[in-house]
Amino acid sequence: xxxxxxxxxxxxxxxxxxxxxxxxxxxxxxxxxxxxxxxxxxxxxxxxxxxxxxxxxxxxxxxxxxxxxxxxxxxxxxxxxxxxxxxxxxxxxxxxxxxxxxxxxxxxxxxxxxxxxxxxxxxxxxxxxxxxxxxxxxxxxxxxxxxxxxxxxxxxxxxxxxxxxxxxxxxxxxxxxxxxxxxxxxxxxxxxxxxxxxxxxxxxxxxxxxxxxxxxxxxxxxxxxxxxxxxxxxxxxxxxxxxxxxxxxxxxxxxxxxxxxxxxxxxxxxxxxxxxxxxxxxxxxxxxxxxxxxxxxxxxxxxxxxxxxxxxxxxxxx
Amino acid sequence: xxxxxxxxxxxxxxxxxxxxxxxxxxxxxxxxxxxxxxxxxxxxxxxxxxxxxxxxxxxxxxxxxxxxxxxxxxxxxxxxxxxxxxxxxxxxxxxxxxxxxxxxxxxxxxxxxxxxxxxxxxxxxxxxxxxxxxxxxxxxxxxxxxxxxxxxxxxxxxxxxxxxxxxxxxxxxxxxxxxxxxxxxxxxxxxxxxxxxxxxxxxxxxxxxxxxxxxxxxxxxxxxxxxxxxxxxxxxxxxxxxxxxxxxxxxxxxxxxxxxxxxxxxxxxxxxxxxxxxxxxxxxxxxxxxxxxxxxxxxxxxxxxxxxxxxxxxxxxxxxxxxxxxxxxxxxxxxxxxxxxxxxxxxxxxxxxxxxxxxxxxxxxxxxxxxxxxxxxxxxxxxxxxxxxxxxxxxxxxxxxxxxxxxxxxxxxxxxxxxxxxxxxxxxxxxxxxxxxxxxx
Ligand code: SF4
Numbered sequence: 001x002x003x004x005x006x007x008x009x010x011x012x013x014x015x016x017x018x019x020x021x022x023x024x025x026x027x028x029x030x031x032x033x034x035x036x037x038x039x040x041x042x043x044x045x046x047x048x049x050x051x052x053x054x055x056x057x058x059x060x061x062x063x064x065x066x067x068x069x070x071x072x073x074x075x076x077x078x079x080x081x082x083x084x085x086x087x088x089x090x091x092x093x094x095x096x097x098x099x100x101x102x103x104x105x106x107x108x109x110x111x112x113x114x115x116x117x118x119x120x121x122x123x124x125x126x127x128x129x130x131x132x133x134x135x136x137x138x139x140x141x142x143x144x145x146x147x148x149x150x151x152x153x154x155x156x157x158x159x160x161x162x163x164x165x166x167x168x169x170x171x172x173x174x175x176x177x178x179x180x181x182x183x184x185x186x187x188x189x190x191x192x193x194x195x196x197x198x199x200x201x202x203x204x205x206x207x208x209x210x211x212x213x214x215x216x217x218x219x220x221x222x223x224x225x226x227x228x229x230x231x232x233x234x235x236x237x238x239x240x241x242x243x244x245x246x247x248x249x250x251x252x253x254x255x256x257x258x259x260x261x262x263x264x265x266x267x268x269x270x271x272x273x274x275x276x277x278x279x280x281x282x283x284x285x286x287x288x289x290x291x292x293x294x295x296x297x298x299x300x301x302x303x304x305x306x307x308x309x310x311x312x313x314x315x316x317x318x
Numbered sequence: 319x320x321x322x323x324x325x326x327x328x329x330x331x332x333x334x335x336x337x338x339x340x341x342x343x344x345x346x347x348x349x350x351x352x353x354x355x356x357x358x359x360x361x362x363x364x365x366x367x368x369x370x371x372x373x374x375x376x377x378x379x380x381x382x383x384x385x386x387x388x389x390x391x392x393x394x395x396x397x398x399x400x401x402x403x404x405x406x407x408x409x410x411x412x413x414x415x416x417x418x419x420x421x422x423x424x425x426x427x428x429x430x431x432x433x434x435x436x437x438x439x440x441x442x443x444x445x446x447x448x449x450x451x452x453x454x455x456x457x458x459x460x461x462x463x464x465x466x467x468x469x470x471x472x473x474x475x476x477x478x479x480x481x482x483x484x485x486x487x488x489x490x491x492x493x494x495x496x497x498x499x500x501x502x503x504x505x506x507x508x509x510x511x512x513x514x515x516x517x518x519x520x521x522x523x524x525x526x527x528x529x530x531x532x533x534x535x536x537x538x539x540x541x542x543x544x545x546x547x548x549x550x551x552x553x554x555x556x557x558x559x560x561x562x563x564x565x566x567x568x569x570x571x572x573x574x575x576x577x578x579x580x581x582x583x584x585x586x587x588x589x590x591x592x593x594x595x596x597x598x599x600x601x602x603x604x605x606x607x608x609x610x611x612x613x614x615x616x617x618x619x620x621x622x623x624x625x626x627x628x629x630x631x632x633x634x635x636x637x638x639x640x641x642x643x644x645x646x647x648x649x650x651x652x653x654x655x656x657x658x659x660x661x662x663x664x665x666x667x668x669x670x671x672x673x674x675x676x677x678x679x680x681x682x683x684x685x686x687x688x689x690x691x692x693x694x695x696x697x698x699x700x701x702x703x704x705x706x707x708x709x710x711x712x713x714x715x716x717x718x719x720x721x722x723x724x725x726x727x728x729x730x731x732x733x734x735x736x737x738x739x740x741x742x743x744x745x746x747x748x749x750x751x752x753x754x755x756x757x758x759x
Contacts, residue, residue: 147691153704170382175439183438201440203369204376208438248435254344255436258351259397260387263597263610269390273383284385284441 041084042069047126048090049073051118055095057088058130062098067134071126102133106141113144117158119192128154166193170200172278175210176249178239183210186238186281192217195230202228211236246292249283253291256284346422347432353402353413354448357562358594362394362443362478364557365500375437375444375477377500377557382443395446395480396436400424400462404450408507408518410567412599413450423452426465430473437477444478444500445469451520455484459491466498467546478557486525489532493554496536497543501557501589504530506582509575513568517604530586533559537587558589565619566596566611573642576622580633583626593619618644625650628682629675647738652678655715659730663717667696679711699723711737 045061045068047053057071074087102111114133117125132155136143146152168189175183183205187194194214198221201210206225213220213236220233279285363381383392399413401423407415429447436442447466452458462481469475481499483492496502504526508514511523533555541554561582565575579591595616598605622644625631629651636650645653655662655678664677666688674685684707691697691705699718702709713723714733722728 142694145690146694147687147705148695148697148701150704157706167382171384173440177438185440205374205438205440206369206371207374244435248439251344251347251432252436252439252441254348255351255396255398256385256387256393258348259355259393260391261355261389261597264389264391264613266390267388270386270388273390273392274386282385 041082042080043067044069044083044085045071045126046074046085046087047071049075050090051115052092052095053088053090054118054126054129055098056090056092057126058133059091059094059098060088061130061134068130069127070124071130072123073126098133101137106136106143110136110141110144113155113159116162116196117155119196120158120162121191122158122161125158128158131155162191162193162196165189165191166196168278169193169197172274172282173197173201173212174282175205176238176283177242177245179242180239181209181242182239183208184236184238185210185212186236187212187214188216188277188281189214190216192219194219194221198223198228198230249286250292253284253286343428343432346424346428347398349420349422350398350400350402350424353419353450354397354399354446356412356594356597356599357397357446357448357482358592359480359503359560359562359590360392360394360397360446361590362480364589365478367476367500367556370476373474373476374434375475377443377476377478381478384441384443394443395478396433396442396444397446398424398429400429400447400449400465401452401458402450403452405453406451406518406520408521409600409602409604410517410564410596414600417600423461424465426461426468429465430469430475433469433475433477434473437475442477444475444480446480446482448482449484451484455486455525456488456491458484459487459495463491463494463498466495470498480557483529483533485521485529487529489529492529492532493536493541494543494546496533496541496555497546499555501560502533502555503560503562504533505562506578507563508568509563509565509570509578510568513570517567527586530559530561534587559586560588560590560592561586562592562594564596565593565616566609567605571642572615572619572622572644573637573639575619576626576633576637579623580626591623593623612646614646615644618646618650622650625654630672631676647741648734649678651676652711652737656730656734662715663722663728664715665720666702666716666718667692677712677715679708679713679715 043066045057047057053073054071057068060066061068061071068086069083071088099111102114114129117129117132122128131151132143135146135149135151139146139149143149143152144156147156166189169187173185173187175185177183192214194212194217198212201212202223205223209225210223211220213233215235218232218234220231220236221228222231361381362377363379365377366379367377369376381394383394385393387393401421402413402419403421403423404411404413404415412419429445433442433445437444447462449458449462452461466479466481469479478501479499480501480503481495482503482505483495485504487495492502506526507518507521514521514523536554537558539554563575563578575593582588582591593616595611595613596606597610598607601607622636625636626633631654635654637644644650648656655676661673661676664673666674671685671689674680674688675682677685680688684705687705687707688697691701697705697718699709702712702718709723713726714728714736716723727733
């Protein structure tokens with residue numbers, strides 16, 4: 001338990017900051033000076049991948065009266081000769097000034113929105129955040145209603161995507177009970193939404209300890225029935241399933257298969273609502289041959305009855 | 319970093335293991351879910367109940383779907399019958415007395431454990447419990463209440479419960495059911511009294527509408543059950559009432575169906591009226607032989623229903639006695655617009671919110687976004703995409719700053735031909751309109 005609590009302390013931070021910050025620097029700076037030989041090169045700021053870093057870059061742009069085309073993380077960089085790259089140091093006091101500016105001038109919900117957009121996987125989210133803030137600091141706290149402005153529309157579109165991915169997770173997260181009593185869910189979302197969804201489960205399922213592990217963003221949330229926190233983890237070795245778990249999975253698979261109306265099979269509609277990319281972590285989609293248990297009795301299928309009755313489709317109503 | 323869950327916690331398993339009884343329960347579940355699958359309602363919305371420390375579950379006003387079955391329908395609740403042992407003989411129903419099907423009944427504990435086990439794994443929002451008529455309506459409802467009481471009191475379950483009441487249930491039991499459940503529904507079953515008498519002779523208009531009116535009054539007066547005083551619930555049927563009827567098993571027109579549902583919304587204050595396109599499961603001389611009602615008809619009825627519930631349309635604007643079926647080729651909103659073409663084109667920058675709502679292809683959300691955005695500056699066609707407004711249908715009916723969208727000929731006949739053509743093309747490609755996503759109450 002000791003090593004455990006120290007982990008909590010060190011991993012409490014949502015956005016990895018310190019270690020990545022040092023990796024930036026010389027190598028990128030060298031290349032940057034190369035490409036900036038071109039006169040009207042696109043200006044691109046580089047930051048360390050942390051929220052503080054991104055806000056520091058926004059601060060730098062305001063201070064230098066520059067208009068960077070984009071703000072990207074150094075490791076996601078796909079260099080182009082037409083761009084000039086400027087690394088920006090992460091400085092927490094500067095980031096804090098931007099944050100306070102947002103809170104004061106644009107309100108709490110604007111800062112929440114910036115954080116949400118930041119959780120996106122969209123490669124250009126940095127530029128989108130910058131352009132939104134650039135616009136909003138001039139246009140004021142009602143900026144978010146200026147839906148026809150490109151800077152606002154782009155920003156809200158990414159927010160919508162993040163929120164929609166979070167909602168997909170509320171729908172499709174599947175917990176499995178492990179032999180140590182813990183409930184465990186593995187997810188592979190398109191945005192780093194673990195921080196957005198854990199409250200929901202911590203309230204609703206407050207009687208059970210759980211872990212939600214996002215293996216795409218290497219981030220997990222851990223709930224001990226009292227409170228939850230985030231840890232970054234490259235891998236989690238989950239314990240065996242509890243004995244009850246396999247029974248419940250069989251029951252759920254049985255229910256899932258039974259509830260479908262055979263005559264109304266509609267895979268297109270099914271996949272529109274529940275895209276295939278989620279299926280890998282949902283036990284109802286485990287193919288029958290890999291399942292543990294199968295129902296023994298079969299109810300006579302209605303399809304069989306219908307065949308007997310000579311099923312036809314009715315013509316459209318006139 | 320490398321983690322194992324063993325490092326984190328060692329908890330004793332509190333769950334009851336189903337091994338041993340597992341297989342038997344699996345069969346019961348198969349039978350009782352199969353028997354319930356034709357019920358269309360599967361929503362979990364309309365009530366917010368916050369979580370309480372130490373108790374499992376809460377409810378969200380918007381509801382959450384958890385899966386989609388192979389037929390594309392949303393799964394949000396564990397939808398099962400308590401029992402499929404039926405003493406009635408409704409012609410359209412798979413569980414009718416005269417059918418030879420495997421019969422079984424849950425025990426309250428089996429059902430409660432299923433709900434809890436599923437809920438803890440985030441498979442469901444809660445339970446949708448109905449039942450065949452075991453002996454008589456009151457006996458059935460008592461058994462259902464027993465199961466729900468165990469779930470609520472002993473297991474402390476705070477998730478969503480939708481309970482279907484059997485027509486003819488006595489008032490005392492309705493009160494108990496309504497205190498335990500979030501939503502109660504009584505199925506109207508068929509769109510006319512004659513049809514009901516013919517196909518479901520043990521049910522009647524009176525013993526359906528009577529309890530429905532009782533529940534309506536109960537919601538207003540917030541009835542409470544003294545025997546259940548330990549259930550800490552504040553409201554009677556907090557998520558309201560709904561009902562359902564089968565479409566296409568009997569000859570009623572869309573006009574009759576929509577008139578009936580409009581009057582149910584008005585007089586019974588229902589939250590939802592569900593339609594279920596008839597699927598033949600029995601052969602009976604009283605039923606259309608082996609003929610399935612196309613889903614498209616159900617879909618059009620739902621579109622009309624939405625116009626009444628969210629778009630402030632009156633039923634008489636949507637359908638008339640002279641033309642008693644909805645157009646399968648063009649949706650009811652487009653049809654209305656084409657019949658009232660003098661009110662179009664609508665200038666996006668000028669017309670009031672109520673008129674925006676009447677433009678085909680613009681939804682409630684879209685209309686709100688337009689109102690918001692145009693306060694700041696006038697909207698051009700290219701802006702509409704930024705507002706996430708699909709122009710596919712809307713483009714025929716609008717102008718932006720006085721001009722039409724590119725290539726649009728503002729002529730009702732050609733617009734109709736265009737829209738009908740699109741529907742036909744879609745169908746030729748095998749794309750069905752599918753079901754509306756019935757997320758909200
Ligand atoms: S009462 Fe009628 S509809 Fe209900 S289960 Fe029995 S036969 Fe079926």
